[in-house]
Amino acid sequence: MKHILITGGSDGLGKITARMLRKLGHEVTILGNNEEEVNEVAEEIDTLCTVADVTSWKQVSSAIARVEKVAPIDILINCAGTWTSGTLEENTPETIRDVLDVNVLGTIYATKAVIAGMKERRQGRIINIISQDVKTVRLERSIYSASKWAVAGFTKSMHEELKPYGVAVTGVYPGLMKTGLFEKNGVTRDMSGAIEPVRVAGTLVYLVTQTDDTDIPELSVMSMNLEKPN
Numbered sequence: 001m002k003h004i005l006i007t008g009g010s011d012g013l014g015k016i017t018a019r020m021l022r023k024l025g026h027e028v029t030i031l032g033n034n035e036e037e038v039n040e041v042a043e044e045i046d047t048l049c050t051v052a053d054v055t056s057w058k059q060v061s062s063a064i065a066r067v068e069k070v071a072p073i074d075i076l077i078n079c080a081g082t083w084t085s086g087t088l089e090e091n092t093p094e095t096i097r098d099v100l101d102v103n104v105l106g107t108i109y110a111t112k113a114v115i116a117g118m119k120e121r122r123q124g125r126i127i128n129i130i131s132q133d134v135k136t137v138r139l140e141r142s143i144y145s146a147s148k149w150a151v152a153g154f155t156k157s158m159h160e161e162l163k164p165y166g167v168a169v170t171g172v173y174p175g176l177m178k179t180g181l182f183e184k185n186g187v188t189r190d191m192s193g194a195i196e197p198v199r200v201a202g203t204l205v206y207l208v209t210q211t212d213d214t215d216i217p218e219l220s221v222m223s224m225n226l227e228k229p230n
Helices: 012-023 035-045 057-070 093-121 142-165 197-208
Strands: 003-007 027-032 048-051 075-078 125-129 168-174 218-221
Touching (some): 003 012, 012 035, 057 093, 075 093, 093 125, 093 142, 125 197, 197 218
Parallel strands (some): 125 168
16 A cells, blocks of 8 residues: 555545545545645545645645655645636736746645655656646647646656656646536636536546556546537
């Protein structure tokens, strides 16, 4: 059994994945920025937890250091993310910074915090949730797409950089998922063709079961309804 750290683990895809992994007997630590919510979810699914704002290197590095004192992290799943849409001029500087900080810096900081231990042990896997938005250009997605393109580039670079140390890196590219991501950001979307998040969580569970020498650079999880945009 493995010890998996999931950022954004108290909600949406992260929470569903944590629940599935716990049922399989894995040790899971969820990381989120709302202490009350994180503690409630940890108790609900019988898992470990830690609190940090993923946009703060100081908080992320301290939280992960505390986690690794309990048990080394075998797998990191970067699920923390946020969303915006609209034209560039419609997005405020504050929104732009928030999306880039959470989606890009959050992924980079959590990865940076775990790789020293993984490289020393010469084992581990890092899984980054990206998006099908990097596969095609969509209107009024410039900020969100920019953040996910950055994560895609980071993931591909880490895949090559960590391979010599026995650390696997995988990018997962889901289509539109039925989570509360949009509602939390005040956005209404047609979800009729969206993927059930349990399908994406199943892909993450599959990756967790693979040995570190199984090289899977990327996986796409698409809607069954290919007529609808994701």
